[in-house]
Amino acid sequence: MECFDTHIHSEGKGITELKEMSDNSIKFAVSCAYYPIKPTNGYTLIDMFRKISSFEVERGSKVGIKIIPAVGVHPRCICDEWKKAVEWIEENGKIIGEIGLEIASDEEIKVLLEQLKLAKELELPCIVHTPRKNKKKITDKILDTLKKSGIDSELVVVDHVNLEIVEKVLNEGYWAGLTVQPGKLNVEDVLLIVEKFGFDRFVLNSDTGFNDLDCLTVAKSVKALEEKFSKFDVKKVAIENGKKIFKVI
């Protein structure tokens, strides 16, 4: 079954790794903006957005992956002149991501809110990162900020959900991203979650990128799901929900 990895950082992957993903049926991937060290200036973000939106898309096409760029100011990438980066997004962005909160400082909340308001205004889908540390508490602040922005919940994927926060995220009407990687979810967690909450509101991703994480976890999860559930259901989380949210034709 063709798969959609809805959250990668393709910049950190070599071409042979992208090819391996493609060879293992991952044919669509959202490549999210992220700079692996704290940048000094918004220009670095803008050039990174430009790179993802052109060079990375082209690199994907060489190996048969449709790379869909997401541009946004990640909470760990807030820097001087980050507003210039948001202006670039306003003019050029189609998907806003990866945004979110890491420690939920006032500055992080401000940067997130500004980008969510932009997403609401321009009706752009968003990928919202939830952190590893203090996940429950900080997710509450994310949900508050989402509400405050007034954004339509259909535009929002709350990402890296786990058993602790998944129900709340779904109850507030958002999409939920299931990130399969060590330290986040494993394949068994995914099976448990969809068994309990169904297939309609989830997307799968690996968050693979600059690190040494397995880049095939979406394909592996889909295989495991296929052994237990109907093709009709599995297809939703494997590809269809992602295509719908991110308007992929």
Next chain:
Amino acid sequence: MECFDTHIHSEGKGITELKEMSDNSIKFAVSCAYYPIKPTNGYTLIDMFRKISSFEVERGSKVGIKIIPAVGVHPRCICDEWKKAVEWIEENGKIIGEIGLEIASDEEIKVLLEQLKLAKELELPCIVHTPRKNKKKITDKILDTLKKSGIDSELVVVDHVNLEIVEKVLNEGYWAGLTVQPGKLNVEDVLLIVEKFGFDRFVLNSDTGFNDLDCLTVAKSVKALEEKFSKFDVKKVAIENGKKIFKVI
């Protein structure tokens, strides 16, 4: 035999590709600064230099490659506030590269000269790119600029040399970089060149990075050299010359 790939762009390689290099005896690599689309501002270069000098070094160490950072303003990366990037190099650089000329515009020559003067002043080794197009003519301009800067020829690797320019580069006392990749040299070219000019003034590299080029060409070249020449000689181009130039302990 342990090998030193003296010119890569590790940022474009995934961790499994770096591991493949390490597993194939490439234990040292200079990672050169380059941004794969034309950046808008010097801050992008500075953050890229910072990334190569920290994050990339760490990534290499995870798979057993000593990554040695080279920072410089590549002729295709000249942008607003490039001088800020040169100031960063002045404060933090240990090796200057990849610098050079692409079309030899006045601006390119100015940026190259400024960096060569800095290298002379700080006694830093330099990696100087020669282009594919009009290679002979533009290399002449590079050699003029090198002379004009007054830099000690022992500090300079003129890179991507071919049969057309190698003799002139050696005659002027520079080190010469043999880049083994499609469109540059193949293994047979390397054999021919060292047979004619000896092993004392050459280093090997792949220039592998953001593209889909084979990352093992240095290891493959060394194997081919070992079949034909003495270990003593091969070792010079495989590792020793590089360690000497780039002061690797």
